Amino acid sequence: MEEKPHIQIPRVRLGSQGLEVSRLGFGCGGLSGILNAPLSHDAGCSVIKEAFQRGITFFDTADVYGKNHDNEIMVGKALKQLGREKIQLATKFGITKAEKGQVGVKGTPEYVRQCCEASLKYLDVDYIDLYFQHRVDTSVPIEETMEELKKLVEEGKIKYIGLSEPSVDTIRRAHAVHPITALEMEYSLWTRDIEDEIVPLCRELGIGIVAYSPLGLGFLAGKAVVESLPSESVLAIHPRFMGENLEKNKLLYARLANLAAKHACTPPQLALAWLLHQGDDIIPIPGTTKVKNLYNNIGSLGVKLTQEDLKEISDAVPLNEVGGERDLAMLSKYNWKDANTPSNGLLRMEEKPHIQIPRVRLGSQGLEVSRLGFGCGGLSGMLNAPLSHDAGCSVIKEAFQRGITFFDTADIYGDNHDNEIMVGKALKQLGREKIQLATKFGITKLEEGQFGVKGTPEYVRQCCEASLKYLDVDYIDLYYQHRVDTSVPIEETMEELKKLVEEGKIKYIGLSEPSVDTIRRAHAIHPITALQMEYSLWTRDIEDDIVPLCRELGIGIVAYSPLGHGFFAGKAIVESLPSESFLAIHPRFMGENLEKNKLLYARLANLAAKHACTPPQLALAWLLHQGDDIIPIPGTTKVKNLDNNIGSLAVKLTQEDLKDIDDAVPVNEVGGERDLAILSKYNWKNANTPSKHNFGSGKKRNGHWSLLPSIYMRIFFIEAPVPVLSRMEEEIQIPRVKLGSQGLEVSRLGYGCAGLSYNSPHSNEVGCSVIKEVLNRGITFFDTSDLYGNNHDNEIMVGKVLKQLPREKVQVATKFGIIRLEDGKYGVKGTPDYVRGCCEASLKRLDINYIDLYYQHRVDLSVPIEDTIGELKKLVEEGKIKYIGLSEASVDTIRRAHAIHPITALQMEYSLWTREIEDEIIPLCRELGIGLVAYSPLGRGFFGGKAVVESLPTGTTNITNLDNNIGSLAVKLTQEDLKEICDAMPISEVAGERNTAALSKYAWEVANTPSK
Structure with a gap:
């Protein structure tokens, strides 16, 4: 086959549940004769294989395509030749064929399961990546269909759930049962009805x-215009391909063709490019039976359009000039505008106006909860008389039936864990x-109504075991420290x-009322999912x-007392305070304070009337509008209040x-302290804990000016040199951050280990001591390479220290690919067998089971990057490496590599005097979700004073001051500061090339590598 111009098809996330697909998919239905005569299985498989070889990995079929599952059988055969794990496979169920060419729709739970089992059989696979309901069965509550699909996910038969042509209400209700990954909707230049409601809703829900x-x-590819319609095609009876409608539409095609000529592309390429430019969350799946059309479709990815271009294309095909309905008559009653399903009595009450409670992520660790939670404490008598267990359970069940799934309790609520x-x-x-359960530990009851706080390790475990017992569960979803033990x-x-x-025993960790310093230090040990904090209008x-x-x-906020201990629901105003309520002694509910606060309530009530809602609804709505990362957990003992809150x-x-509401309840006019006296000393402003380490009491180091070269003098106030292992007077917490978008979490500052093997190399014992000291300071991300030191000395040293540290707390990066030649020169190698050999050797020298991040140290220009990444991908699948990185890769190489397997990080030289990656590499990394690891961030030590305040040793580098480096995290800079620093170090005034001659040809x- 003659060589075709190669376009790299990027990979993108489809939805927010983790599915990654090629930017362009392939609709397989036409291979079995939807629009043309069907192809043989051999011919169809050949087209699918050609699509795959061009970079398409997302293939779409359905159980209704072809006779007797013909299309699924064909796709299954193709998968056998391609490799299942490389493909994202979507199929669909729900359309049934009836007599006389009519179709029906079915979505009962037993039918869902039956169809899934059949598709797995005909496709001959163990799982389906994305399983769509092809059309919505309007006789079956969507909740019932979704519950069965959810079970199939839990059983591993399907990975992700999709819907095709659902209504807005159906989408919301389905998504409340289990997250929907994707909708399959008709969308093209002449069918844009989803833009006003469906697209915004999808973006809201991810x-x-x-x-x-x-x-x-x-x-738009010319069918019925430059090609005649085959007699067997269903299009012969489609409204848009008949009579006057077809003639009207031909005029639109002519306009599109004129614009395509202007953009030096074909009409179908322009139509697809227009769609691709509507957003990265929209994946077109054009199908074809001809390889030439396949090339045409892929070419659309190379068409770049401006906003003006997009408007011009939209104007050329105005929807009001399109002739004919979009659907065949037999399918028109199943399109999204009519796809509502009946209510599910288990989930919603007919007599109540139903509000769908959406699901949202709480924090960034993966916990998903209802947008409104429920605080259960009041059921055991915090603000009112306690309810019986039967009555309390009834309220909880009612909340669940309304769509609340996030319930909050604590071991202190009620007597004896009641x-x-x-x-x-x-x-x-x-x-x-179905429930996300949060409970808390740490507040202890003392004599005479006093409270204490306890957070020792043994008490933490004791409390958790007790809560598991009293809740009678195997695990707690979210476990908070109720107050911080100072x-x-x-x-x-x-x-x-x-x-x-x-x-x-617990899934996620939370804190309640911690200080800023405590949050940072806690998060450095293990990611915090949520804080529970008092947050309300007052x-x-x-x-x-x-x-x-x-x-x-990336920490969520759970807002407790979101109605101000019930004040904004009318407590003490439209309701009297129960005698047993602790509010009788709360500062904001007493004497003059209460009278002041009643004025605020009156203002809120006036605004609520303006918005046709109740005061508590307006107070909660204000809080909900502060951000999707804030989850209020109002509690109540009355179902009528529950309905009010959900409203x-x-x-x-x-x-x-929002400004009107803020102004109506100004914080400076609120009467009284927010806390009861017995708890005030435990609020977040006072919740610092002692340091875990004894940091000594050395004197703070004073700075001094030195006589420096002109550029250096503009920037640096040099501190007096200190020993590497000296301690700082004040501890700086090193936060943890995500590196790239694949899930790797590292310390905000890493440590390059190479210097330990150069400049009068340290013994292994001393090197290990330095690395351990670095870890004690909070740095957990360590970088080495098979090239560093003599005979791989650096990896061996790092491996020895890992034996003394908990492996799971450290993120180890190493590199392969640079080889030493004679006469001090270097070469680069990236063949698959060399990749594997290097990895096995590094694992042995480091004496570990896996490498967290494995880089290609330099790119082998003689080997297609696809070959190198293909082997690295296998090492990921085998568990020998977790994440893949590249160092000094070109833009084209990055894109092509990322299309084979997601790249987690690039290691690039980046510092004040080396900034050339800013124009191309950094924007590309941010587009693709790739992190950057900056090597030589101090300009090979120059900005640490090397050759300026220090003489050069006979080596290459030395260890810069550890305390000094960590201290950089405390330096806060404004945009003006950043500009001033850049202006002090203009790139045009930096003298010399950045690379040594031996490595410059590998920058x-x-x-770039040869084409695969």
């Missing part, structure tokens, strides 16, 4: 869109797997919680420090509305 018929059933026992009983009636280093508490995660003190920090670290989700507020600018 659902991808698979665009079927992206070329308008082939019309609240946990009650919640545990309710769980037995609801189904454990006598115990937070690291000790967190280490025990981390062990409980590793043992499966308690907003977390907005300046806590909320920004949580958003920086807040329907209150829509503009920025002006990223020239690191």
Whole structure:
């Protein structure tokens, strides 16, 4: 086959559940004769293989395509020749063939399962990546269909769930049962009805869109215009391909063809390019039976359009000029506008106006909860008389039936764990797997109504075991420290919680009322999923420090007392305070404070009337509008209040509305402290814990000016040299961050180990001591290479120290690919067999079972990058490496590599005097979700004073001051500061090339590899 111009097809996320697909998919239905005569299985498989060889990995079929599952059988045969694990396979169920060419739709649970088993059989696979309901059965509650699909996910028969042509209401209800990964919807230049409602809803919920018929059933590729319609084609009876409609539409095609000529592409390429430019969350799946059309379709990825171009194309094909309905008559009643399903009595009550409670991510660790939670504490008598267990369970069940799945309790609520026992009983009636359960430990009851706080490791474990027992569950979804024990280093508490995660007793860790410093230190031990903080209209003190920090670290916020202990629901105003309520002694509910606060309530009530809602609905709506990362957990003992709270989700507020509400309840006019006196000393502002390490009391080092070269002098105030292992007076917490988008988490500062093997190399004992000291400071990301030192000395040294450290706490990166030649020269090698040989050798020298991040040290220009990455991908699948990286790779090489397997990080030289990656490499990495690891960040030591305040040793580098480096994390810079520093070090004034001559030919600018 003659060589075709090669376009790399990038990989993208489809939806927010983790499925990754090629940017262009392939619709296989036409291979079995939807629009043309069917192909033989050999011919069809040949087209599929050609698509795969061009970089398409996402293939779509359905049980209704062809006779007797013919299309699924054909696709299954093709998979056998391609490799199952390389393909993302979508199929569909739900359309049934009836007599006389009519179709029906079926979505009962037993039919769902029956269809899935059949598709697995005909496709001859163990699992389906994405399983769509082909059309919605409007006689079956969508919840019933989804529950069965959810079971198939849990059984591993399908990985992700999709819907095709569902209504807005159906999408929301389905997504509340189990996250929907993608919708398959008709979307093209002449069918754009999903843009107003469906597309915005999908973006709100994190659902991808698979665009079927992206070329308008082939019309925009010239079908019925430059090609005649085959007699057997279903298009012969399609409204848009008949009579006057067809003639009208031919005019639109002519306009499109004129624009395509302007863009030096074909009409179908322009039509697909227009669709691709609607967003990365939209994946077209054009199909074809001809390889030339396949090349044409892929060519659309090379067409670049501006916003003006997109408008011009849209204007050329105005929807009001398209002739004919989009659907065949037999399918028109099943399109998305009519695809509502009946209510499911288990999930919603007919007599209540139903509001769908969406599901959202809480934090960045994977926990998904209902948008509104339920605080259970009040059921055991915090604000009112306690309910019986039967009555309390009834309220919890009612909340669940309305769509709330996130329930909050604590070991302190009620007498003798009463609240946990009650919640545990309710769980037995609801189904454990459907609930996200949070409980808390750490507040202890003392004599005379006083409280204490305890967070020792043994107490953490003791409390967890007790809560598991009283709740009668195997695991807790989210386990909070209720208040911070200021006598115990937070690291000790967190280490025990981390062990409980590793043992499966808890899934996620939370804190309640921690300080900023405590949050950072805790998060450095194990990711914090959520903070539980008081947050409401009259308690907003977390907005300046806590909320920004949580958003920086990816921590969710669970807002307790979101109605101000019931005040904004009318407590003490339209309701009297029960005598047993602790609010009788709360500062904001007493005397003059209460009278002041009643004025605020009156203002809120006036605004609520304006918005046609109740005061508590407006107060909760205000909180919900502060961000999707904030989950209120109002509690109640009354079902009418439950309905009221849920109604807040329907209150829509503009920025002006939010300002009006803020102004109506100004924080400086709130009367009284927020806390009871007995708890005030435990709030977040006072919740610092002692340091885990004894940092000594050395004197702070003073700076001094030196006589420096001109550029260096502009920038640096040099501190006096200190020993590498000296301690800082104040500890700086090193936060943890995601490196790339594949899940690798590392310390915010890494440590390059190479210097330990150069400059009068350190003995292994001394080198290990340095690495251990680095880890003690909070750095967990260590970088080495098979090239560093003599006879791989550096890897051996790092391996020895790993034996003295917990392996799971360290992220190890090493590299392969540079080989030493004679006369001090270097070569580069990246053949598959060499990749594997190097990996096996590095594992042996490091004496570990896996490498966290494995880089190609330099790109082998003689080997297609696809070959190298293909072998690295196998090493990932075998568990020998976890993540793949490249060093000094070109833009083209990065894209091609990333199309084979996601690249987690690039290691690139980046510092004040080496910034050439800023124009191309950094934007590309941010586009693809690739992290950057900056080597030589101090310009090979120059900015640490090398050759300026230090003489050059007979080697290459030396260890820069550890304390100094870590201190950089505390330096805060504004945009003006950054500009000033850049201006002080203009690249045009840097003298000399960045690379040694031996390595310059391997720099990223020239690191292209031959085509595969």
